[in-house]
Amino acid sequence: MAQQIELRISSDPRWLRMVRVIMQEIARQAGFPDGERGEITLAVDEALANVIKHAYRGDPNGTVLLSCEAEEGRLEIELRDRGLAFDPGRLVEKAPDELRVGGRGLFLMRATMDEVHFERNGDTNLVRLRKSVKAPTRE
Amino acid sequence: MTKDLDINIDRNGPISVVHVSGDIDLKSSPELRATILDLFENRRQERVILNLAGVHYIDSSGVASLVEGLQEAKKRNARFILCALNEAPRHVLELTRLTKVFEVAPSLEEALK
16 A cells, blocks of 8 residues: 655755655665665755755745655655746756756756656646666565 | 765865765755865865765755866866765766766875875
8 A cells, every 4th residue: 555755844955854864764665775765865855956946946935845655666756836837848958968067957857767747737836756666675 | 053064175285185074965065166166266276186985965966066166177277086986976977977077086095196
């Protein structure tokens, strides 16, 4: 049966570390091996950082709802915010092997997750990340 | 608030070793960026070695800070070396195809040679 976790977080970068610790544990509970746990944590961190930077323009007083649905070998994570409409098409997503300073966050999300989906519903931005375990492990 | 990142600098003439410990993310990367740029721009260092032995996490904002450091080094014909990379930061540099762009040394001793 799927397990559900919800977190309501201020759009303040100080909480990124806490979210990473929680995501490591959720991914562990869902049966992901160490390397894939790191990738999931990176993708969620990048998604939350995008919300802080782009949707709330650095304002730490916004709210982000992070919800996870976990079952053995599968994880779905959604982030919702009511900041500025997020247009992923505006972000640079070309191959990042050049000496460009920024624009690697979305690339890393797509490189580490099976599915990365953005949508805008009314005044809410939604980012959905999905990943299934590649090599199940027992701990 | 507790600090997520500790930065200590050993300067020896034109060479600086920046010992970094903690997570490099959206919150902490501005301090690292400012430290690196200061060493090139104001202290005129010819070689800056970033000792990442104590770093187990870096995000895209941290990578951006490293790229800025490398750009500044190239502009001044200086060297910017990353050393003692742990697995997770190395994986992020591999994913972003930057391992061959940076000068990477396996250890601080190698970077100082």
